Amino acid sequence: MATSPAHALPDTVPEAKVLLRLRNIGKVFPGNVALCDVSLDIRAGEIHALMGENGAGKSTLMKIIAGEYSATSGDILVDGKSLPANFDAARYGIGLVHQELSLVPALSVAENIYLGRLPRRFGSIDWRAAERNARAILQRLGVDLDPRAPVGRLEVAEQQLVEIARVLERAPKIVLFDEPTSALSDSERSRLFDVIRLLKEEGHGIVYISHNLSEIMAISDRVTVLRDGQLAASLPIAEASEAKIVGLMVGQALAQQFPKFESDIGQPVLRVENLVSGTALKGVSFSLRQGEILGVYGLMGAGQAELAGAIFGLTPFDSGEIHAGETPLKDHSAADAIAARIGLLSRDRRQSLIPMQPIAPNLSLAWLSDRAMLSKLEVGREKRESADYIKMMRIRPPSMTQKLLHYSGGNQQKVILARWMSSGSKILIFDEPTRGIDVGAKAEVFAIMSRLVEAGTSILMISSEINELVALADRVLVMRSGLIKVELTREQLSQEALLLHSH
């Protein structure tokens, strides 16, 4: 049950000021209770981590604080006064970095950052000032982006940083981060942490959501765990441990996180030779063998996303060769890649979902590519496999009718993963497969991946999660500015080696 966060704790120095207090918040969606009786405090100078399984209600709670959803019951108090029903979060200095990026792809970086509030001079928009300010705030986050570039052309990690910059630019007193690091690699992450620590020193109140336990242990002062929409516990970080948090999230102790497995590695199934694409890929060569998990690691902009796009036929490449088995792929479309039995789980979820459809049609979408238009659907198989994956991957709610739009981010990710796992593709390109997936379900994802490679599937796993690569990959290619810097075998693989070669 909820432990009252109000009483003084031995290791927190003088009681910090409560900036915002949630009292007995409840939120009901049609056919779905997202939050029930949640109370917590956001304090000045405190980094408050919010944890919980996929669908526990974290994002919903953040949106309620940011005034995007109205709570069905309960109060939000600022300075002891209850906020009105449709309050303006900006007026109370509340800023939310969304889990699902909410930028406008066609607009430029500067326009997105200043959306609706472009600086004016003599009544007209002062573009120079906007661009200068945008560049400055991005530099604070450690990225050098052209403020005039359209956001749609940026990498997901860059978009995530723009989203963060947009919120920070408004200088909110309370900053809510909903999985801000899920697409960032290590160095961008640590830069973001520096910024967050700075905000904390300046007395901001911070809520931080992540599924990465070590991150939480490193950065937060207090951890609150939600389970099925209820407060499971709220404790200072000194009293928490990874195991304890996981136990609170799942309601039971979890077995070993990453199962190890061995599989027989066979002949090359995908060969890439001297691939050049603009300035993003400058001559990449490698081969992926049957039954292998080949990791790809690199910092933001090292070319991983372009590599995936080129192989799958989403972006044309200038020169070089790609062979899937005996089939050469050149100037090909996604349909050609799928015909060559390649599947791509892209990093940007919004690119993959049919939001208004329930799980089953989303799952089976990739089965259709080689069917005649008027052929009959495999309704039975679709139902069966949906039910199986819902159970295996703990997709919640386990509904066959709820639209995907109304699922939490992590649960949406599970559905797309299930789509490609069920597709029968022999070569799977997974770009950040575990993005936003909770600890419990991750183990299941890895178990399914191991079953797939045992059955002869090959996986190209692009990931910024070093420990996942170390645990799973048979080899890892480390990329840096469009080139493969080094190939690490399983024996050479370590956290240090990956970091060393990627910088």
Add this chain to the structure above:
Amino acid sequence: MAHEMTTSSPASTKADRSRLALRDILFKAGPLIALIALIAYLSFASPKFATHTNFANIGRQTAPLAILAIGQTFAILTGGIDLSVAAIAAFASATTAVLMTSPLVLFGVDLGYLPIPVCLAAGLMVGLLAGLLNGWIIATFKIPDFIATLGTMQVFRGVALLTTQGQSVPGPSSTREMPPAFTWLGTANVAGIPASIFIALICAGIAIYVLKFTALGRAVYAVGGNREAARVCGISVGRTKIYVYAISGLLASIAGILLVARLSAANALLAEGEELRSIASVVIGGTNLFGGEGGVIGSLIGAMLVGVLGNGLNLLGVSPFYQRIAQGVVVVLVVIFDQWRRRSLNKK
């Protein structure tokens, strides 16, 4: 979803839940409830409304609109729109009518009157080809559906004028009246129910099957729901569009032929404004104008609402001028309501 309900949830949560569930049902059934309410009101307001003759009349008048709306549903579900349906209906039915009322002369050889089935097939073929042309333009040149069909709408009307030489058919150049076996389609009753209603229902049944149980149906919803996602799953957006507009064109020709059979006359300006009424029917029926959501049953209800409203206003003696205004107001109100409903379901 029992695990979400917990013993400690306060009673208010349960009440909220059932209140929301009720609202959800009311929202979904909105058009049907409106239709029933309208029928109830008209039965009360006009003694001539709730009669067998009048209902048969409404059915005969609404069946072509319903068929157009079915095709329009496909186009709108993919995030497109087919502005050329009424023009195709006119063009296709004019073709059938001309072939039926005058002997075919090819290269100076008089082939006599073609059999009625052949005339019908020719009309349907015209509709199918016109639709294919729409789809091909959209798929090949990647121009917005709206623009493409706005253009072809004019083209098809023009070709229809050429076909009929700007006259009503049968007209001066015709050598006989419409054969009764043909006009039977638009006027006859089967078991007391107009034959055209059966035709509309068969079209609806096939359309529902295609949307629910074939790869094409999934592709339609996927392309309208998230074009990018469809593409990365290997679904060809262009091919889907071609199928969809071909279906819409074919259905438009069926609607046109039924209309001509009922009126016993064809005309290049037939069904003017029906493209807008078909779009209105689809939107009233709850299909999302931006694609990806909705279906044929809603469009049928929408078409019936439009049909009953027109019939009711006639019976109440409202002038046609006001009828147009009323229909326009209804469409705008429905779209406003629909926007509000979506926002409140998806957000708050």
